[in-house]
Amino acid sequence: METAVANEDAARNAHNPASPTGSQTPRVSIAVDDTRKVRTLHVKAAVDNLSFYYGQHRALKNLTIPIAERQVTALIGPSGCGKSTFLRCFNRMHDLQPDTRYEGSITLHPDDLNLVGPGVDPIEVRMRIGMVFQKPNPFPKSVFENVAYGLRLRGMRNRATLAEEVEKALRGSALWDEVKDRLQDSALALSGGQMQRLCIARALATTPEILLFDEPTSALDPIATAKIEELISTLRDQVTVLIVTHNMQQAARVSDYTAFMYLGELIEFDEAAKIFTNPAKKATEDYITGRYG
Amino acid sequence: MAELALGERSFMLSDPMEGHTAKAFDGALTELRLHAVGMGGLVIDQVSTAVRALLDADANLAQTVLARESQVNDLERTVDREAFELIALHQPVAGDLRMATAVSRMTVELERAGDESKKIARFAGRMAGGEPQGPVRAVARYLQHMAELTTGMLRDAVRALDESNADLAERVRARDSELDAEFAAALRQLMTLAMQDQRYLGVTIDTVFALKGLERIGDHAKNIAEQVVFIASGRDMRHKKSQAGA
Numbered sequence: 001m002e003t004a005v006a007n008e009d010a011a012r013n014a015h016n017p018a019s020p021t022g023s024q025t026p027r028v029s030i031a032v033d034d035t036r037k038v039r040t041l042h043v044k045a046a047v048d049n050l051s052f053y054y055g056q057h058r059a060l061k062n063l064t065i066p067i068a069e070r071q072v073t074a075l076i077g078p079s080g081c082g083k084s085t086f087l088r089c090f091n092r093m094h095d096l097q098p099d100t101r102y103e104g105s106i107t108l109h110p111d112d113l114n115l116v117g118p119g120v121d122p123i124e125v126r127m128r129i130g131m132v133f134q135k136p137n138p139f140p141k142s143v144f145e146n147v148a149y150g151l152r153l154r155g156m157r158n159r160a161t162l163a164e165e166v167e168k169a170l171r172g173s174a175l176w177d178e179v180k181d182r183l184q185d186s187a188l189a190l191s192g193g194q195m196q197r198l199c200i201a202r203a204l205a206t207t208p209e210i211l212l213f214d215e216p217t218s219a220l221d222p223i224a225t226a227k228i229e230e231l232i233s234t235l236r237d238q239v240t241v242l243i244v245t246h247n248m249q250q251a252a253r254v255s256d257y258t259a260f261m262y263l264g265e266l267i268e269f270d271e272a273a274k275i276f277t278n279p280a281k282k283a284t285e286d287y288i289t290g291r292y293g
Numbered sequence: 294m295a296e297l298a299l300g301e302r303s304f305m306l307s308d309p310m311e312g313h314t315a316k317a318f319d320g321a322l323t324e325l326r327l328h329a330v331g332m333g334g335l336v337i338d339q340v341s342t343a344v345r346a347l348l349d350a351d352a353n354l355a356q357t358v359l360a361r362e363s364q365v366n367d368l369e370r371t372v373d374r375e376a377f378e379l380i381a382l383h384q385p386v387a388g389d390l391r392m393a394t395a396v397s398r399m400t401v402e403l404e405r406a407g408d409e410s411k412k413i414a415r416f417a418g419r420m421a422g423g424e425p426q427g428p429v430r431a432v433a434r435y436l437q438h439m440a441e442l443t444t445g446m447l448r449d450a451v452r453a454l455d456e457s458n459a460d461l462a463e464r465v466r467a468r469d470s471e472l473d474a475e476f477a478a479a480l481r482q483l484m485t486l487a488m489q490d491q492r493y494l495g496v497t498i499d500t501v502f503a504l505k506g507l508e509r510i511g512d513h514a515k516n517i518a519e520q521v522v523f524i525a526s527g528r529d530m531r532h533k534k535s536q537a538g539a
Contacts, residue, residue: 249384276386278527285387289311 039271040111043260044069044210044240045090048238049104050116052085052094053057059085062104062265067210069109072232074255074272076248078292082264083244090115090242091129092122108209127154130203130239134215136195138187138202143170143179146187151204165205173201174231185288193224200231206240211235213243217250229254248288252276260284302340318383323376323390326454329396329403331453332368333517336403337444339365339410340510341527344440346414347503348433352421358414365407369400375398391527395520399454402513402520406447409506409513416499425493428500435479442472446514453518459525465518466535472511479504 001205045067052060060082067073075083085094092115094100103114115125138146147166148156155163166183170176175197179190185199196216203211213232217225232254235241244249251258251272258275260268260283262289269286279285287293311319339358340426346354376397379385385393429436446465455464480501487497519530 248386252386273309278391286312288386289389290314290318292314 008212022180030097041071042069045069045115046107046109047104048107050086050089050106051103052082053101053103054097055099059264060089063261063266064102065259065266065269067192067240067242068257069240070236071256072236072243072254073257073259074251075242075244075259076246076251076262077261077267078287079246080263081261082262084214085264086261087214087242087244090125090210090212091131092116092125092133094261095122113197127206129210129212130208131212131214132196132199132203132216136199137221138190138195138198140186140188142184143187143190143198144183147201147205150202154206160208166201169201169205170198172204172235173197174227174234175201191224193220193227196220196224196228197231198286200228200235204235208239210240213241213245215244215246218246225250247274262287304341312368314381318385318389321375321383321412322377322385322389324397325372325393328368328372328375329399330451332365332372332400333454334367335361335368336407336410337447337451337479339407340413340447340507341440341444342412343410344416344436344507346357346417347429348436350417350420350426350429352418355417357413357448358410359418362411365404369404372400373397374483381492384538388524391524395524396454399517399520402516406510406513409510413503413506414522418500422461425496427490427493428483428486429503432479432482432500435475435482435504436507439472439475439479439504439511441515442468443507443510446472446511447517450514450517450521453500453521454524457521457525459522462518462521462525463535465513466522466530467537469515471513476504476508484537 039091043066047063047065047067050060051058051064054161063086065073075086077083087092089102089106094102105117106115107113108115113125114120139149141149144163146165147169148162151162151165156165167176167180170179175194178194179185181197182189187195188197200211200216216232217228220228229250231242232241236256243251243254250277255272257269258272259266260275260279262283268279268281270280272279275284276288279288311323312323313319326338339361342354343358345351346358376393379393380390383389395526420429446468449461450465452458483504484503487494516531522528522530
């Protein structure tokens with residue numbers, strides 16, 4: 001793997017039970033040449049030697065990537081490279097399928113919870129890791145109830161508090177101004193772009209630590225896509241974002257860090273600006289310049 | 294790890310501009326580079342013709358350079374527009390993006406080198422019209438040698454672009470110091486002449502400008518070579534001293 005992560009030990013130390021927690025979570029330094037500045041960031045999730053199997057098929061092979069806190073990390077690669085499989089490990093989506101298994105770890109900081117650990121409850125994981133899918137999938141309920149759903153599941157009953165949190169989430173997903181007068185209307189009456197932002201609001205309402213996006217704009221027109229991309233850019237102030245996209249320009253526009261995957265392996269991980277101007281690996285260059293095939 | 298698997302699938306490209314799934318992209322990039330190389334060839338000829346016109350006080354050669362100046366300007370606009378459209382229509386990244394932006398910068402360097410040739414040709418025209426030839430004769434050897442150096446640097450810089458050859462481009466950068474040394478030596482010669490005989494001061498100053506023009510053309514060749522290094526490797530060599538140079 002060609003990676004610019006200089007201090008991989010930092011990511012590895014995340015698995016040491018004695019490693020510091022809280023404000024002393026591991027940091028990752030992005031290596032530089034003489035023209036690039038060093039950036040040191042907190043690691044939100046340290047992926048270490050992660051492999052994933054569908055039955056006998058090994059779909060992910062020894063992935064080690066530090067996911068920087070409150071940054072946008074994009075996963076790119078051709079179809080079948082494992083990027084969506086990798087994304088779904090974070091909230092244990094694979095647990096819904098029989099005969100699958102994980103090896104290695106994804107350590108969530110600051111409390112060093114191994115998201116794919118055998119004793120870890122997937123429900124607990126999903127309470128902390130939100131996900132937005134390719135196709136907007138609002139519940140057949142009102143706009144308000146879609147956002148309030150997760151809050152109610154967590155025991156929030158006070159109507160005023162619920163209303164406050166719903167408004168906050170809708171503002172956070174840049175949808176409030178468009179739906180504030182129709183909160184009781186069916187969510188299914190919204191446009192595709194609005195539905196997707198509603199799904200983001202629904203995910204935001206439960207204040208996730210990481211938000212996963214799986215091709216969030218592939219079903220949207222350019223205007224709706226631009227709104228979602230702008231939203232993702234602003235979300236990094238409050239949440240760590242991991243996004244899978246087929247659209248290379250989208251990865252370049254929205255991500256701080258980009259990982260290129262191929263055949264279940266990580267080929268290169270670096271700052272997005274580096275990947276899209278001067279990648280270290282020829283395979284990465286061939287793919288992002290459209291020479292793959 | 295994936296390197297082996299990728300090696301089996303990845304392309305070994307004989308031409309660094311080709312191999313895109315979208316063949317129109319290949320075509321646009323190749324055309325851009327060919328036009329830049331063509332512009333380079335014209336500018337090299339402008340430089341050598343202008344210096345020949347000066348040394349021989351040949352009005353016809355001087356006129357040839359002046360007449361072709363508009364072709365250099367047209368090529369600058371054409372190549373720059375092609376680079377601009379390539380960025381707008383194909384959204385290049387990585388090496389392709391570096392090629393588009395660097396070629397756009399190169400056209401500026403080539404056009405300025407062409408401008409210097411034009412100034413030398415105008416001076417040659419005045420010489421052919423009867424201005425005293427003493428100062429030019431006094432530094433003819435330097436003019437000849439500096440013209441050979443500059444056209445050689447330009448030729449190799451353009452060849453490096455054509456071949457995406459960073460090593461060749463690095464060697465061009467290193468040769469700039471030799472040109473600077475020649476310019477300094479020629480200046481000393483002219484100053485000695487000016488102190489001995491002040492009748493030709495005006496022509497002496499024009500001769501200094503011609504020498505300076507050649508020195509500047511060498512700088513433009515060096516700048517083009519730096520852009521080739523950027524295209525081939527992503528390294529930004531601007532404002533960095535050449536390791537092999539002074």
